Amino acid sequence: MSERTQPPPAARAATETPAETPAVAPAPAPAATGPLAGLRVLELGQLIAGPFAGKTLADFGAEVVKIEPPGDGDPLRRWRMLHEGTSVWWQVQSRGKHSVVADLRTPEGRDDVRRLAAEADVLIENFKPGAMEKWGLGPDVLMADNPGLIVLRISGYGQSGPYRDLPGFAVVAEAMGGLRHLMGEPGRPPVRAGVSLGDTLAALHGVIGVLLALQARSRSVSAEAPKGRGQVVDVALYESVFNCMESLLPEYAAFGAVRQPAGSALPGIAPSNAYRCADGQAVIGGNGDSIFRRLMQAIGRDDLAADPTLADNAGRAARADALDAAITAWTVQRPVAEVVAVLQAAQVPAGRIYTVADIAADPHYAARGMLQTAHTPDGLALQVPGVVPRLDGTPGAIGRPAPTLGQDTAAVHARWLGRPAAAVRDETDGVA
Incomplete structure (x- = not known):
């Protein structure tokens, strides 16, 4: 029920037809809106x-x-x-x-x-x-x-x-x-x-x-x-x-690869993970080519931003652990709010991990x-x-x-x- 709808009385009658009525004509359907009204x-x-x-x-x-x-x-x-x-x-x-x-x-x-x-x-x-x-x-x-x-x-x-x-x-x-x-x-x-x-x-x-x-x-x-x-x-x-399950089966069919659990990372796609901060964790998705460059520049790693071997996902996936370490070295010194604010300002997808209390208070x-x-x-x-x-x-x-x-x-x-x-x-x- 939306906020515009008043709650019904607790003991609402099941029907408005008086009990003494010997027969009843079919009542109209309840008023409804939406694309499935009448279904x-x-x-x-x-x-x-x-x-x-x-x-x-x-x-x-x-x-x-x-x-x-x-x-x-x-x-x-x-x-x-x-x-x-x-x-x-x-x-x-x-x-x-x-x-x-x-x-x-x-x-x-x-x-x-x-x-x-x-x-x-x-x-x-x-x-x-x-x-x-x-x-x-x-x-x-x-x-x-x-x-x-x-x-x-x-x-x-x-x-x-x-x-x-x-x-x-x-x-x-x-x-x-x-x-x-x-x-x-x-x-x-x-x-x-x-x-x-x-x-x-x-x-x-x-x-x-x-x-x-x-x-x-x-x-x-x-x-x-x-x-x-x-x-x-x-x-x-x-x-x-x-x-x-995305590419799970064709990767097995083509290469015999059995994907394994990887915690908060996304295997074969990098960098994308949850990173330790001074007061918690932030999730960061820097796996687009241009996004990756902006992420590296935002954390002061222009050398990685300019590295031609990291220009596409294949190169980054091969060095995922090293990239995660570089990002963590920056995030661990800062609170979650600062990490998210800096990266969002750089147009890098980032966010804190919400509890339901965060959801209920979010504008x-x-x-x-x-x-x-x-x-x-x-x-x-x-x-x-x-x-x-x-x-x-x-x-x-x-x-x-x-x-x-x-x-x-x-x-x-x-x-x-x-x-x-x-x-x-x-x-x-x-x-x-």
């Missing part, structure tokens, strides 16, 4: 990968209906630091969404999901392969009801191949995709980034796949397919990581709208990340706050399926 997305699955994809679509105007199991809902509601029993992470991951309770263990819950899927444009799921088929909700069934449906399936290893049935989390995907081996110091055990990169990379690849499938669907509209033809988007966590983050305010149901104000990417013509925006469990069950059933709200309340035993 209906049904989000199944839990935790990170599928819900992050749903969050991204919601940020750009899609109406995202999140299916949650009764009782506790998505486990992410209780992950990491909690406020009044709910994770503050929830306010980011589920912003802009509508929560509908359905128990996929029961025929009634599965029937509700199938009927909602018949009204959707996109369905997102990140269950283990075969789970949707076991419930009678596989793409063949859903797309028979709704031929224009796009089904985004995110899993550890994909929907095919010898590993498809293995459980897969981001930690395993990052290892199998080649990333974990490169993280850390030479000769030391590999480390992880501290966030679930495999999940978020898979989610973003999933969003790309959905947008591509929507484009293809729009081109396949015909008398036989008035909405166009849907398709399955199959995203594997390990493949999403592997897709970002550039604020000026770019990356520090937004959300409110929990009891009114607690939270800083949350803004919307990425930025579109100047049809920008995204943070819409409604993250829902309470089942908050929208009755309203969505009424709007999508034309069902009486009172009947939905009775069936969900008051959850809505």
Whole structure:
């Protein structure tokens, strides 16, 4: 929710239709702006990968209906630091969404999901392969009801191949995709980034796949397919990581080179590293030809700036350790702020290493709208990340706050399926 949006009351009604109304006409869709306004997305699955994809679509105007199991809902509601029993992470991951309770263990819950899927444009799921088929909700069934449906399936290893049935989390995907081996110091055990990169990379690849499938669907509209033809988007966590591994595979194929961890350096590209300063560290990227010359001049090493053997990256990479030593001899005598100021004035990419406290106080983050305010149901104000990417013509925006469990069950059933709200309340035993 942006700062312009007032927080809703803590006990907002799930629907505005009076309980005594015997029938209800479908309510209009919630007002939304953005390039995906009018797009209906049904989000199944839990935790990170599928819900992050749903969050991204919601940020750009899609109406995202999140299916949650009764009782506790998505486990992410209780992950990491909690406020009044709910994770503050929830306010980011589920912003802009509508929560509908359905128990996929029961025929009634599965029937509700199938009927909602018949009204959707996109369905997102990140269950283990075969789970949707076991419930009678596989793409063949859903797309028979709704031929224009796009089904985004995110899993550890994909929907095919010898590993498809293995459980897969981001930690395993990052290892199998080649990333974990490169993280850390030479000769030391590999480390992880501290966030679930495999999940978020898979989610973003999933969003790309959905947008591509929507484009293809729009081109396949015909008398036989008035909405166009849907398709399955199959995203594997390990493949999403592997897709970002740059030259890793062709270097092995051509030269038998197995890249090794290099700490904060960038192997084969120099100078680019984190450098000790008098009061901390600064990161410096001096690996462009003209940038390198400016860097050397800024640190008083005109001799290196003029050295013809260092005029291109190949020569610099061969002497990376010596260049790092020359830079460190200059940075270690100065505080981080001075190092960054001198190098930025010389048009050399440099910066300090931010903590979240630095991010929250940074004027550039604020000026770019990356520090937004959300409110929990009891009114607690939270800083949350803004919307990425930025579109100047049809920008995204943070819409409604993250829902309470089942908050929208009755309203969505009424709007999508034309069902009486009172009947939905009775069936969900008051959850809505």
